[in-house]
Amino acid sequence: MNNQKPTRRNILRGAIGLAGLASASVIQRAVAQQAAPAQQQGARGGGNRPARQGSSQDRVLPGMQIVLLGTRAGPGVDLKRAETSTAIVVDGTPYLVDCGYGALRNMVAAEISPSKVEKIVFTHLHNDHTADLPALATLQWSGGRSKPLDLYGPFGTEDLARAVVAYCKVDAGIRTVDEGRKVNPEDLFIGHNVQATSTPLKIFKDDKVEVSAIENTHYPEHSRSQMPYRSIGVRFDSEKRSVVISGDTNFSANLVKLAQGVDVFICEIMEQGTRDRWLAQVAENPDLLNKASIGRHVSETHATPEDVGRMAAEANVKLVVLNHQLTNAGTSTPLGPLLEGVRKFYSGEVVLGEDLLMI
Ligand SMILES: [Zn+2]
Ligand SMILES: [Zn+2]
16 A cells, blocks of 8 residues: 555655656656646647657666556547556556557657557457557567567457457568568467456456456446446556556446555546436437437446546545546536536545546
8 A cells, every 4th residue: 555645746746756766758748737738738739749769668667657548538539638548557567458549659658668568458348448459469579579468358358369360460471471570479469358247356466466357337237138248447456556447337336346445546437418418319319218329328338427426435545537538529628527526425636637647
């Protein structure tokens, strides 16, 4: 457990303190974005700065750092935010949770070497959480990696790993002949289907972390009963710190169990007005109530600010970070209402997630 009280000020101060030990660029960017997101986004035209070459291999910070690589709800491409992905770096070893579009670019911006990633956990297999996986995998292969990349996630993850191997096949076929490559992609990308359970289930444990998961409520029962696919929340425990990533979810009693007492609770959030708009659309056309539709999906399967606050309070978490921010298309993120809704139920610190924020 981290002795430091996890206030917003401490997050930034802690980050600045770490800057003296190693690369400071991601920390500075995180601080700058928190201080003035509007100017940053405007000034940068939404893009990230080019990566500094050569420094990522040396990046070793003590303890656990959590870097938000993508905070956008999807599917969709946005110049201000990448799709959902979070890096959890423990004593220099990066683990990924989800790998949405733009994650790879933000890893490089954060000076986390893509070649060092050995384990990725997927909360579920919607494309806004998986789209950069083929890019990361083929980059690892062509970069000469020979150790396996283990992919963990709910049912379908083994299929996804096979699809990645298939994606790599043509490039590998060319480079094996033309460049004398030796590694077969089949030996590199290994999928592990994880059971979605109603009590926390250990997924894996190594010398740095223990990782467990639980089923959340992203797939409502009427869909769940017709398919084998599931959705999970994920918890990482290291020696000094713990973090839960909610995955996409509506209010989930299971997630409250998984997140009990956690240091950092990274939770998806949907603006109340966004849910109301989708609900109104469904109400206008009652046929949609009994049909699978995007409107019904969005309104039923995500957490409003009040849902997030209730889960955080019931789980007695120490810090909430708002992630996968789902708002009406074409509007900027309404910061005030998101935070106010959470604070109706949760009195601890709440941080609005930004790409490249390090916690
Ligand atoms: Zn999503
Ligand atoms: Zn989803």
